[in-house]
Amino acid sequence: MKVWLLHLVLIAALFAAQFLLSPYHATNLARIMVLAVFAMGYNLAFGYTGLLSLGHALLFAAGMYAAGLSAQILGLTAGPALILGILGGGLLAAAVGLLALRTAGVSFMIVTLMFAQAGYLTILYFGATTGGDEGFTLPAASRSIAGFDLSTDTPRFLAALALFGAGLLASLAIVRSPFGRTMVAIRENEERSRMLGYNPFAIKLAALVISGLYVGAAGAAYALLFGYAGASFATIQYSILPMLYVLLGGAGTTLGPFLGAALMFALIEAASGLTSAYLFFVGAALVALVLFAPKGILGTIRERWVKWLP
Amino acid sequence: MTNFANPTRRGLLMAGGAGLLTAALPGYVGAQAAPIKIGFQLHRTGIGASYGRWYERTAQAALKLINEGGGINGRPVEILFEDDATDPKRGSEVVDKLTQSDGCDVVMGTLFSHVVIGSAPRAGELKVPYLVCSEGYHVASGMLNRWTLQPGITDVRSQISSMAPWVSGNLGKKVTMIFPDFAFGHDHRDFFTAAMAAQGGEVIAQIAIPPTETSFTRYFPQIPAETEVLYHVMVGPAVLTFVKELGEFYGSGAKPQIFGFIDSLEAVDTATPGLEFLEGTHFWEAHNRVKPADAGEHEGHYREAVGVDDNGASISDAADVATYSHMFSTWETLFAIKAGMEAAGYAGPADRQKFVEAMEAMTDLPYGIERPQGAKVFNGKTHQVFGTQNISQVQGGKLVRVHSTKLEDGLYPDAVDYTTMSF
Numbered sequence: 001m002k003v004w005l006l007h008l009v010l011i012a013a014l015f016a017a018q019f020l021l022s023p024y025h026a027t028n029l030a031r032i033m034v035l036a037v038f039a040m041g042y043n044l045a046f047g048y049t050g051l052l053s054l055g056h057a058l059l060f061a062a063g064m065y066a067a068g069l070s071a072q073i074l075g076l077t078a079g080p081a082l083i084l085g086i087l088g089g090g091l092l093a094a095a096v097g098l099l100a101l102r103t104a105g106v107s108f109m110i111v112t113l114m115f116a117q118a119g120y121l122t123i124l125y126f127g128a129t130t131g132g133d134e135g136f137t138l139p140a141a142s143r144s145i146a147g148f149d150l151s152t153d154t155p156r157f158l159a160a161l162a163l164f165g166a167g168l169l170a171s172l173a174i175v176r177s178p179f180g181r182t183m184v185a186i187r188e189n190e191e192r193s194r195m196l197g198y199n200p201f202a203i204k205l206a207a208l209v210i211s212g213l214y215v216g217a218a219g220a221a222y223a224l225l226f227g228y229a230g231a232s233f234a235t236i237q238y239s240i241l242p243m244l245y246v247l248l249g250g251a252g253t254t255l256g257p258f259l260g261a262a263l264m265f266a267l268i269e270a271a272s273g274l275t276s277a278y279l280f281f282v283g284a285a286l287v288a289l290v291l292f293a294p295k296g297i298l299g300t301i302r303e304r305w306v307k308w309l310p
Numbered sequence: 311m312t313n314f315a316n317p318t319r320r321g322l323l324m325a326g327g328a329g330l331l332t333a334a335l336p337g338y339v340g341a342q343a344a345p346i347k348i349g350f351q352l353h354r355t356g357i358g359a360s361y362g363r364w365y366e367r368t369a370q371a372a373l374k375l376i377n378e379g380g381g382i383n384g385r386p387v388e389i390l391f392e393d394d395a396t397d398p399k400r401g402s403e404v405v406d407k408l409t410q411s412d413g414c415d416v417v418m419g420t421l422f423s424h425v426v427i428g429s430a431p432r433a434g435e436l437k438v439p440y441l442v443c444s445e446g447y448h449v450a451s452g453m454l455n456r457w458t459l460q461p462g463i464t465d466v467r468s469q470i471s472s473m474a475p476w477v478s479g480n481l482g483k484k485v486t487m488i489f490p491d492f493a494f495g496h497d498h499r500d501f502f503t504a505a506m507a508a509q510g511g512e513v514i515a516q517i518a519i520p521p522t523e524t525s526f527t528r529y530f531p532q533i534p535a536e537t538e539v540l541y542h543v544m545v546g547p548a549v550l551t552f553v554k555e556l557g558e559f560y561g562s563g564a565k566p567q568i569f570g571f572i573d574s575l576e577a578v579d580t581a582t583p584g585l586e587f588l589e590g591t592h593f594w595e596a597h598n599r600v601k602p603a604d605a606g607e608h609e610g611h612y613r614e615a616v617g618v619d620d621n622g623a624s625i626s627d628a629a630d631v632a633t634y635s636h637m638f639s640t641w642e643t644l645f646a647i648k649a650g651m652e653a654a655g656y657a658g659p660a661d662r663q664k665f666v667e668a669m670e671a672m673t674d675l676p677y678g679i680e681r682p683q684g685a686k687v688f689n690g691k692t693h694q695v696f697g698t699q700n701i702s703q704v705q706g707g708k709l710v711r712v713h714s715t716k717l718e719d720g721l722y723p724d725a726v727d728y729t730t731m732s733f
Binding site for chain 2: 022023024027028031117121124125127128131132133134135136137138151152226227228230231232233237269272276278279
C-alpha cells in the first residue's frame with residue numbers, strides 16, 4: 001500500500017509543481033518526465049531483466065519517426081501519432097529482440113549497438129523522407145490532442161505528466177507482478193529460471209518489447225511536445241543517456257529513472273551556468289557514483305535504509 | 311544633537327558633498343541603462359566546436375565595436391553564450407534558457423542546420439526572434455517560422471548555384487561530385503546538378519560518402535575517366551584524411567580540374583604537408599581567408615578586430631587557422647540586429663514583433679564595417695540574405711581570389727512568404 005502511495009504522491013507533487021515553478025522550469029520538468037519514460041523503458045530491460053542494451057536510441061527514434069512522419073505525411077494529430085509511435089517502438093524492439101536475444105552479455109550489447117547504428121544510417125539514407133541529419137519540424141496542426149495545443153505550456157506539461165504517470169504506475173504494476181518477478185529471476189540467474197521451467201527467451205523478448213513500447217512512447221512524445229524529429233536522436237549518445245539516468249537513479253528501482261533523469265538535467269543546467277567546462281562536472285558525478293554508490297542513489301538507499309522500496 | 315542654526319565647517323562640507331553626489335546620481339543611473347541581452351547558442355562542444363571557438367571570438371569583437379559606438383538605442387549590449395553541444399535537443403533547451411531564464415531580448419543561432427531546425431520551433435513558441443547563421447536553405451525553404459531569420463550569411467542553395475556559371479565556363483562541363491551522404495551533401499548534389507544543367511554542363515557521376523566513413527580510398531576509383539571537373543565538399547573530423555587520400559589517389563599524374571567548397575578545409579592550413587596536390591585547384595569561399603590585394607577598406611579593420619592575420623590565422627598563433635569563410639556571419643548578424651532594433655525603436659521584449667517586422671522591411675545592406683564580407687540584399691519574405699561569393703585558387707600553398715560572383719548569380723524564386731504568416 002505504502003509503495004503505491006509513494007508513487008501517487010510523486011505524481012501529485014509533479015502536478016502541483018506546475019503551479020509553483022516558473023514557465024521555464026515547468027517546461028524543463030516536462031522534458032524530464034518524457035526522458036524519464038525513456039529511462040523507465042530502459043530500466044525494465046536493463047535494471048529488471050539484465051539486458052544491457054546499447055541500442056535503445058533506435059527504439060526512441062522509431063517512436064519519434066513513426067509519430068513525426070505520420071504527422072507530417074498523413075496529417076495525423078498527436079493522439080493517433082502517439083499510438084503509432086508506441087507501436088513503432090514495440091515492433092522494432094520485437095524485431096531486434098528476435099535476432100539480438102540469441103546473444104547475451106557483451107555480444108548483446110554490441111549487436112544492439114549495431115542495430116541502432118544501422119537504424120541511424122537508414123534514417124540518413126532515406127533523407128528525402130526523413131529529413132536526414134537535419135530532421136524536420138512537425139506541422140503545428142499535428143501538435144494538438146483533444147483540442148489542446150501541445151506547443152503551449154500547460155497542455156504540454158499535463159500531456160507529459162499523463163504519459164509519465166501512466167508509465168510509472170504501469171512499470172510498478174509490471175515489476176510487482178509474477179511476470180516482473182520472473183524478469184528479475186532471469187537477471188539474477190538465467191539457468192536456474194530455465195531449470196524451474198521458465199522460457200528465458202520468451203520472457204526476455206517480452207521484457208524488451210515492453211521496454212520498446214515505453215521508449216517508443218517517449219520518442220513520439222518528445223517529437224510531438226517539442227516539435228522536432230531528427231537523426232541525432234538515433235545516435236549512440238541517446239543509447240547511453242537512458243543508461244546513465246538509470247545508473248544514477250538506481251537500476252532496478254521504479255523511481256530511479258525519474259530521479260536520474262532529473263538529477264542529470266539539473267546537473268547540466270547548474271554546471272553550464274557556472275562554467276563552460278560543465279561536462280567535467282557530469283563526468284566527475286559519474287565517477288563519484290561508481291566509487292561511492294555503484295547501485296545508484298535509490299539502489300543504495302534501498303540497500304541500506306528503505307528495504308521496501310520497489 | 312545637530313545644531314542647524316550654527317552649522318560647523320565639517321557639517322557644511324558633508325552637506326555639500328552629499329548634494330554633489332545627489333546631483334551626479336541621475337547621470338550615473340542614465341549611464342547604467344539596462345543592457346540589451348543577446349543570447350548566443352554556441353557550438354562550444356561537439357562536432358561544431360572548431361567553428362564555435364571562432365564564432366565566439368568574432369561575436370565578442372563585433373560586440374566590442376557596437377558598445378564602443380554607443381550600443382543599441384543608447385543601451386549597452388551584452389551577449390550570453392551557452393553551449394548547445396552541436397545537438398538539437400540541447401539547442402532547443404538553450405533557446406529556452408537564454409529566453410526564459412536569462413531574459414535575453416533575442417537569440418542567435420549558429421552553424422549546424424540540425425541544431426537550428428531543432429531549436430526554431432521553441433523560438434516560435436516563445437515568440438523570441440531567432441537569428442541564425444547556419445547557411446542552410448531551411449530558412450528560405452519555408453520550413454521554419456516567422457521568428458526565425460538569417461540576415462548574416464547567404465544560404466547554401468544560393469552559394470552553390472552561383473558557382474556553376476564560372477565552373478562550366480572555366481573548368482569544364484563534365485562534373486563528378488563527391489559529397490557526404492546526408493542533407494548538407496544532398497543540397498550540394500541537387501542544387502549544383504540543376505545549376506550545371508542550366509549552364510549546359512552535366513554532372514556525370516554523384517559519389518555519396520556515408521557519414522561514418524573514415525577512409526575514402528575505395529570511392530575514388532568510381533570517378534569516371536572522362537571527368538573534367540571533380541567537385542568535392544566534406545565536413546566533419548575526417549576532412550583532412552579525405553583531401554590527403556584524394557592527393558594520394560592522383561599522385562603526380564594527370565588529374566581533372568578540382569573544385570571544392572572550403573568547408574572541406576575550413577580551419578585547416580592549406581600548406582599542411584600532404585596537401586601539395588591542391589596547388590592550382592579551386593575553392594569556393596564566402597569570405598577570402600587570405601586577404602586579397604584589392605580587399606575593401608574595411609577588411610583590415612575587421613581582421614584586426616577579430617584577431618586574424620592576412621593569411622587567415624590567429625594573430626597569436628599562426629597554426630590556429632580561422633573558420634574565416636563562415637565566421638563573418640556572426641559579426642554581420644549582430645550588426646543586423648542593431649539595425650533592426652534601431653529601426654523598430656526596440657525598448658524591450660514587448661517590441662519583439664516590431665523588431666521582426668523591421669527586419670522584414672530591410673532590403674539593401676551596403677558594404678561597410680557592418681558587412682565586411684560584402685554588400686547584401688535581404689529578402690524580407692523569405693527571411694534570407696543574399697550576397698556575393700568568391701572563387702579562389704591555391705597558388706604557392708595560399709588561397710588567392712580569382713573570381714567574385716555577382717549578387718544576382720545566386721538569386722532564386724521565393725519559396726515562401728513568411729510575412730503572410732501570423733506571429
